[in-house]
Amino acid sequence: METPLNIAKALADGSRMRVVAALLRHDELCVCQIVEMLRLATATVSRHMSVLQNARLVQSRKDGRWVYYRLAEPFSQPLRIWLLESLSDSQQIVADQVLLETILSCQPEDVCRQQKKRKAGDG
Amino acid sequence: METPLNIAKALADGSRMRVVAALLRHDELCVCQIVEMLRLATATVSRHMSVLQNARLVQSRKDGRWVYYRLAEPFSQPLRIWLLESLSDSQQIVADQVLLETILSCQPEDVCRQQKKRKAGDG
DNA sequence: TAGTCATTTAGCAAAATAGCTAACTAAAAA
DNA sequence: TTTTTAGTTAGCTATTTTGCTAAATGACTA
Numbered sequence: 001m002e003t004p005l006n007i008a009k010a011l012a013d014g015s016r017m018r019v020v021a022a023l024l025r026h027d028e029l030c031v032c033q034i035v036e037m038l039r040l041a042t043a044t045v046s047r048h049m050s051v052l053q054n055a056r057l058v059q060s061r062k063d064g065r066w067v068y069y070r071l072a073e074p075f076s077q078p079l080r081i082w083l084l085e086s087l088s089d090s091q092q093i094v095a096d097q098v099l100l101e102t103i104l105s106c107q108p109e110d111v112c113r114q115q116k117k118r119k120a121g122d123g
Numbered sequence: 124m125e126t127p128l129n130i131a132k133a134l135a136d137g138s139r140m141r142v143v144a145a146l147l148r149h150d151e152l153c154v155c156q157i158v159e160m161l162r163l164a165t166a167t168v169s170r171h172m173s174v175l176q177n178a179r180l181v182q183s184r185k186d187g188r189w190v191y192y193r194l195a196e197p198f199s200q201p202l203r204i205w206l207l208e209s210l211s212d213s214q215q216i217v218a219d220q221v222l223l224e225t226i227l228s229c230q231p232e233d234v235c236r237q238q239k240k241r242k243a244g245d246g
Numbered sequence: 247t248a249g250t251c252a253t254t255t256a257g258c259a260a261a262a263t264a265g266c267t268a269a270c271t272a273a274a275a276a
Numbered sequence: 277t278t279t280t281t282a283g284t285t286a287g288c289t290a291t292t293t294t295g296c297t298a299a300a301t302g303a304c305t306a
Contacts (some may be wrong), residue, residue, distance in 0.1 A: 004209040005140045012135035013294080017128045031253060044295060046254055065252045065303055078205035085201060086127040112252070136264080154283060167265060169284055188273050188282045235282070 002056045007079070010055035014092075015040060016048050020057060020071070021093045022100055024084060028061075028070045030108045035115060037096055037103060042115075066108055125179045130202070133178035137215075138163060139171050143180060143194070144216045145223055147207060151184075151193045153231045158238060160219055160226060165238075189231055 002010075011017055015038050022029060022037060035045045049069055052058045059072045071080075087093045103111060125133075134140050138161050145152060145160060158168045172192055175181045182195045194203075210216045226234060 003213060004134070004206060005137055005213075007209075008131050008134035008140065011127070011131035014128055015294090017131065040294095041296060042253065043255080043297080047294085050254080062253095062303095067253060076205055076209065078201045078208060082199055082201035082205055083127060086130075086199065090126060090128075108252095116251090138264085163264095164266060165283065166267080166285080169282095170264085173284080185273095185283095190283060231282095239281090 002054075006055045007057060010052050010057055013048070013051075015045075016052055017087075018092065018096055019048065019052065019069075020083065021087045021090075022096055023058065023069065023071045024080065024087070025097065026100060026104065028068045030066050030068050030111075032066070032108050032112045032115060033100075033103050034069070036111050037099055125177075129178045130180060133174050133180055136171070136174075138168075139175055140210075141215065141219055142171065142175065142192075143206065144210045144213075145219055146181065146192065146194045147203065147210070148220065149223060149227065151191045153189050153191050153234075155189070155231050155235045155238060156223075156226050157192070159234050160222055 011020065018038065019029075019034055022034070031042065031045060031049065034049070035042050038045060040048075049058065049060070052069075053060060053072075056072050057075075058069045061068045061070070106114075134143065141161065142152075142157055145157070154165065154168060154172065157172070158165050161168060163171075172181065172183070175192075176183060176195075179195050180198070181192045184191045184193070229237075
């Protein structure tokens with residue numbers, strides 16, 4: 001793992017903390033699924049993910065056009081425990097868990113299609 | 124304790140991480156001792172300490188003109204373990220430990236006097 | 247091969263943050 | 277009571293970071 005300072009910096013952003021929280025419960029998430037959860041521009045999410053990756057908090061796997069992220073291996077056990085313990089109190093994180101159930105019930109393909117539609121129709 | 128996001132934000136700065144690291148090993152430190160360790164302006168250190176206090180990572184005690192800081196009670200056990208484990212690798216933190224031995228071997232009074240002299244003579 | 251699609255990279259504006267000095271507060275000493 | 281001292285608060289500038297859109301990349305599809 002990286003230095004605790006770099007890890008703290010990576011976690012010191014609401015959106016990135018939400019992603020890590022989601023990955024503590026869901027093995028693997030595709031970029032488009034994370035975009036759907038955070039409702040941020042894809043480019044913004046992509047940059048957030050690279051910050052997390054530089055801190056060695058997550059790792060990625062490419063499958064065709066899709067990129068999947070998961071928590072990095074190895075992931076510090078005390079860090080994981082601290083996050084699990086303290087994140088369970090957060091409103092936002094709990095809401096994300098619910099939202100993710102819905103998102104994960106579709107294929108990534110469909111999630112992307114929906115995003116595209118939304119983007120087209122928001123002018 | 125505060126939310127993990129606020130704690131991460133508080134720890135996402137090199138100087139503040141150094142203070143927390145120091146307090147993991149030294150029960151209590153006076154502001155002037157922290158100034159001596161970080162070599163930053165007193166005002167800057169004071170603001171850092173209030174960030175740490177707002178995140179409930181430290182607490183303060185006033186003794187005459189001196190203010191002493193210590194880790195807040197309660198302090199998350201997993202967080203403490205994670206920090207102890209990962210901070211031990213850091214060059215800077217190890218150097219601080221050595222420096223602190225010297226600083227703590229003087230009374231706070233003497234530390235402050237030295238700082239004043241330094242400030243006067245740096246024009 | 248040309249086109250589409252998912253993601254990343256580049257470049258920009260707005261907001262947050264860390265450093266400083268100067269002014270203020272509270273306690274002790276002269 | 278006046279002055280000194282330790283620390284905090286206020287106000288400023290420089291740097292970093294977040295968000296965005298537009299352009300580039302790499303991989304499937306027609």
